[in-house]
Amino acid sequence: MKYYSTRNKNLKKSLEVAVTQGLAQDHGLFMPETIPRFPESFFRDLHTLNFREISLNVAMKFFSDDIPVGDLEKITFDSINFDTPLVHIHDRIFTLELFHGPTFAFKDVGARFMARLLGYFIRGYSREVHVLVATSGDTGSAVANGFWKVPGIKVHILYPKGLVSSVQEHQFTTLGENISALEIEGNFDDCQRLVKMAFLDHDLNTHITLTSANSINIARLIPQTFYYLNGFAQLESPVHDMNIAVPSGNFGNLTAAMIAGKMGLPVKKYIAATNINDIVPGYLKTGNFIPRPSVATIANAMDVGNPGNFDRILDLYGHSHSKITETVSGYSYTDDQIRETIGRVYKKYGYLLDPHGATGYQALADQILKLPAETGFFIETAHPAKFADIVEKVIGEKITIPGSLQEAMKKTPVKIRLSADFKDLREYLLTV
Ligand SMILES: *Cc1c(COP(=O)(O)O)cnc(C)c1O
Numbered sequence: 296m297k298y299y300s301t302r303n304k305n306l307k308k309s310l311e312v313a314v315t316q317g318l319a320q321d322h323g324l325f326m327p328e329t330i331p332r333f334p335e336s337f338f339r340d341l342h343t344l345n346f347r348e349i350s351l352n353v354a355m356k357f358f359s360d361d362i363p364v365g366d367l368e369k370i371t372f373d374s375i376n377f378d379t380p381l382v383h384i385h386d387r388i389f390t391l392e393l394f395h396g397p398t399f400a401f402k403d404v405g406a407r408f409m410a411r412l413l414g415y416f417i418r419g420y421s422r423e424v425h426v427l428v429a430t431s432g433d434t435g436s437a438v439a440n441g442f443w444k445v446p447g448i449k450v451h452i453l454y455p456k457g458l459v460s461s462v463q464e465h466q467f468t469t470l471g472e473n474i475s476a477l478e479i480e481g482n483f484d485d486c487q488r489l490v491k492m493a494f495l496d497h498d499l500n501t502h503i504t505l506t507s508a509n510s511i512n513i514a515r516l517i518p519q520t521f522y523y524l525n526g527f528a529q530l531e532s533p534v535h536d537m538n539i540a541v542p543s544g545n546f547g548n549l550t551a552a553m554i555a556g557k558m559g560l561p562v563k564k565y566i567a568a569t570n571i572n573d574i575v576p577g578y579l580k581t582g583n584f585i586p587r588p589s590v591a592t593i594a595n596a597m598d599v600g601n602p603g604n605f606d607r608i609l610d611l612y613g614h615s616h617s618k619i620t621e622t623v624s625g626y627s628y629t630d631d632q633i634r635e636t637i638g639r640v641y642k643k644y645g646y647l648l649d650p651h652g653a654t655g656y657q658a659l660a661d662q663i664l665k666l667p668a669e670t671g672f673f674i675e676t677a678h679p680a681k682f683a684d685i686v687e688k689v690i691g692e693k694i695t696i697p698g699s700l701q702e703a704m705k706k707t708p709v710k711i712r713l714s715a716d717f718k719d720l721r722e723y724l725l726t727v
Pocket of ligand 1: 510
């Protein structure tokens with residue numbers, strides 16, 4: 296299958312090029328030329344398959360022209376080494392917990408799959424491939440863990456000094472092996488700028504092979520469809536009017552839900568949940584997409600002022616605002632509302648939300664509880680322990696930190712400090 300650019304449907308590339316290049320030359324995002332559709336019977340019988348089997352079924356539909364089945368099975372099974380349980384909260388509200396992977400956030404699924412797919416494509420390259428990634432927290436840990444010990448690949452994580460949580464910093468500065476952490480004297484925008492400059496530096500790119508692993512890579516997007524099917528498989532059938540609420544920042548996760556819908560997953564409404572960075576809910580209301588600088592919130596993985604995957608959503612719906620609003624609704628919440636939701640749900644139902652999941656819960660509740668008989672799940676994108684300082688204050692109790700997080704916290708961070716001047720990064724990259 297070929298992958299086209301959202302800016303020009305005639306610009307088509309192979310899977311290998313789309314994955315290694317990340318972004319199309321015209322700066323559009325890659326999309327699969329066709330979205331395979333499963334028959335209704337597949338969904339009827341989905342509950343008989345486990346998460347790995349579901350994932351392999353989807354991976355085969357997308358990738359079996361490009362990758363031999365045996366390799367694809369290995370890539371898929373190595374990536375999907377944890378479950379995504381569906382948990383009932385109350386009434387018709389369920390949560391799909393995506394935080395059971397190594398870094399306790401949903402990005403593990405896409406990052407692990409991409410790392411293995413990239414590892415597969417570069418196995419014949421004579422030179423090492425260097426992955427550069429800028430992170431404000433969760434992306435760095437998921438990518439670092441996903442690529443950890445993948446042969447032929449070295450990863451360099453750029454993160455802003457003092458602006459990621461201690462848990463997050465420990466997650467990507469204590470792995471060692473092929474993972475290096477670069478602490479930048481600047482903010483997240485500086486980190487992104489440095490990565491961009493490195494890709495544009497012709498001379499540097501003749502010396503080393505650089506690639507990115509950010510969330511717009513098609514190899515991260517497609518595997519994110521797997522868990523929506525796995526969520527549906529765990530609902531008691533027959534399921535009527537299923538809604539899916541997704542806490543969103545760059546909107547990759549919601550885009551994956553929509554692709555799952557095009558594959559035949561019966562979704563009534565996609566619900567975009569955001570913090571006060573409400574660019575997409577604003578677009579749904581007015582038809583105008585107006586990016587603006589992001590504002591810091593307690594759900595910081597969703598502090599995005601120019602959602603990178605929005606062009607894919609437009610592409611999926613033929614750029615029609617009315618088609619989009621037919622199946623997508625949007626809700627945004629302030630930090631105070633997020634705290635209130637965490638406290639209320641914990642007290643009433645004994646379920647502890649993280650700040651991101653809290654927006655998803657509330658959006659789903661606001662959408663369906665007023666309607667008769669609709670059901671749905673929201674995505675829990677991160678383990679609450681990753682945001683222990685926030686949730687503990689809200690509920691007034693100490694929470695248990697998972698063992699592997701505690702282990703990472705005991706290790707000493709290893710990092711290289713660089714200025715926000717590109718000259719320093721360039722010099723560093725020329726010596727790796
Ligand atoms: C990345 C992230 C999000 C946002 O996901 P997008 O695909 O960028 O919309 C939400 N919650 C958590 C915990 C995240 O790490």
